Amino acid sequence: MAGIDIKRAADLLNSGETAAFSTDTVNGMGVLYDNEESIERIFELKKRDKGKPFSLFFYSKNQVFEFFRKSKLLERVIDSFLPGPLTIVSHPKRVLCSLLVKDNMASFRIPKNAQILNLLKRLDRPMAVTSLNVSGEKIIDSEEEAFEKIKEIFIYGSLKKGVKPSTVVRISNGRTEILREGVLSKEDFYKGINKHLK
Numbered sequence: 103m104a105g106i107d108i109k110r111a112a113d114l115l116n117s118g119e120t121a122a123f124s125t126d127t128v129n130g131m132g133v134l135y136d137n138e139e140s141i142e143r144i145f146e147l148k149k150r151d152k153g154k155p156f157s158l159f160f161y162s163k164n165q166v167f168e169f170f171r172k173s174k175l176l177e178r179v180i181d182s183f184l185p186g187p188l189t190i191v192s193h194p195k196r197v198l199c200s201l202l203v204k205d206n207m208a209s210f211r212i213p214k215n216a217q218i219l220n221l222l223k224r225l226d227r228p229m230a231v232t233s234l235n236v237s238g239e240k241i242i243d244s245e246e247e248a249f250e251k252i253k254e255i256f257i258y259g260s261l262k263k264g265v266k267p268s269t270v271v272r273i274s275n276g277r278t279e280i281l282r283e284g285v286l287s288k289e290d291f292y293k294g295i296n297k298h299l300k
Contacts, residue, residue: 108258112224118140120147122255122257123259124262126213126265127266128266129242131147132230135199135228150232152201156202156209159212160210161223163177163181171193171195176192176273179278182294188270189210190211190270190272191207191273191281202230207272217258236251269282270284
């Protein structure tokens with residue numbers, strides 16, 4: 103199924119199906135965060151190591167803090183960069199599917215993409231999202247390839263080509279550590295949070 107509308111996409115996700123879609127970084131695939139069976143299926147579809155959790159997608163800062171512990175530093179980073187190409191690893195305050203948690207931490211984003219944000223608002227629940235690819239292979243950027251390699255998905259909107267992944271930062275105990283430099287450079291990250299202090 104390709105090019106379906108937002109109502110149909112929400113219905114399919116609510117019934118446990120897996121969506122593929124474009125974001126402000128690489129193309130992604132996701133399911134509802136609380137459907138453990140669907141999360142398990144993504145690991146199988148991607149041939150992904152279960153020791154590598156993927157992220158929650160939220161539509162607002164308020165929704166983030168329903169799931170993650172609030173801190174001044176975390177709030178400052180969110181206000182500086184989200185919505186945008188930054189994934190944050192931090193401490194959840196809710197019990198999440200164990201496949202989304204590692205070392206008592208989980209990750210999240212607020213993507214800067216109107217289409218996926220509108221879907222998240224309609225669902226009023228976060229999605230568990232990972233990149234659209236088979237693990238170790240390049241990001242899938244066409245519907246034909248998605249149906250060939252992943253198969254058990256539907257396409258919401260359209261897919262796009264060639265964008266860098268998000269930058270990943272861990273926030274814990276009042277400290278930040280960049281785990282992966284992506285679209286957002288290390289320099290711009292630290293410049294942004296320092297600017298927010300002024």
